[in-house]
Amino acid sequence: MVAKMRAQLTPDVLKAAEARGLNAHQLLTLASIIEREGVERSELPLISAVFWNRLKRDMPLQADPTVQYAVGKGRQALTRADLQVDHPFNTYRRIGLPPGPIANPGLPAIRAAAHPANANYLYFVALDDRRHQFSESLAAHNDAVARYRLARPR
Numbered sequence: 001m002v003a004k005m006r007a008q009l010t011p012d013v014l015k016a017a018e019a020r021g022l023n024a025h026q027l028l029t030l031a032s033i034i035e036r037e038g039v040e041r042s043e044l045p046l047i048s049a050v051f052w053n054r055l056k057r058d059m060p061l062q063a064d065p066t067v068q069y070a071v072g073k074g075r076q077a078l079t080r081a082d083l084q085v086d087h088p089f090n091t092y093r094r095i096g097l098p099p100g101p102i103a104n105p106g107l108p109a110i111r112a113a114a115h116p117a118n119a120n121y122l123y124f125v126a127l128d129d130r131r132h133q134f135s136e137s138l139a140a141h142n143d144a145v146a147r148y149r150l151a152r153p154r
Contacts (some may be wrong), residue, residue, distance in 0.1 A: 008029075008107050008110055009024055013027070013110060013114045014027070014114075016114035017113070017114045020114070022113075025076060026097055027098050027110065027113055027114060028110070029102075030048070030051060031099060031105035031109040031110040031112070031113035032103040032104070032109070032112055033050070033051065033061065033065060033091075033102060034047050034067075034105065034109040035050050035103050035104070035105040035106060035109035036065035036103050037065060037130075038132075039130045040131055040132075042130070043131065043132055044108050044109055044111075045116055046116075046119055046121060046134055047124065047132070048116035048125070049117040049119040049120075049121055050119075050122060050123065050124055050134065051116075052116045053121065053122050055096065055097075057122075060091055060092055060093070060094065060095050061096075064078055065102055066085060066090065066091040066098050066102055067082055067085065067087075067091070067092060068082075069098075069102040069103075070085055070090050082150045120136045122135070122136060122137055122138075123135040123137075123138065123141035124141075125141065125145050125148050126148070127148055133147075133148065
């Protein structure tokens, strides 16, 4: 596994990460969050852009999979209480990357972490079990969340 991971971390990927201020461990940490957030591979660079934009602004990442990891919920829905848990992996309560990876990222997620899309998005919400709606402002995000919740089967 270690040899396979090292083969994925090509000099090009590591150089791109270092140019953004990340070492290999931090790159894999970010890639693991992208891996857990994304299903549709074409969205991975957009998800990466959201997280990079948030990191640049010292905003919390607010990534549900990090909280799921922290509270041991796998892919189960989170409660408001879960989001308040004081844990190093809770990216709702802490700014920056968590201490380490939360999953084993694949090559597309690693590449997306090193090469995010050129986009100004700060938010995304799941539209279905594969796709997301991306937004640049909190108002647009809140509208997308409201539309998603209205369209969701109960």
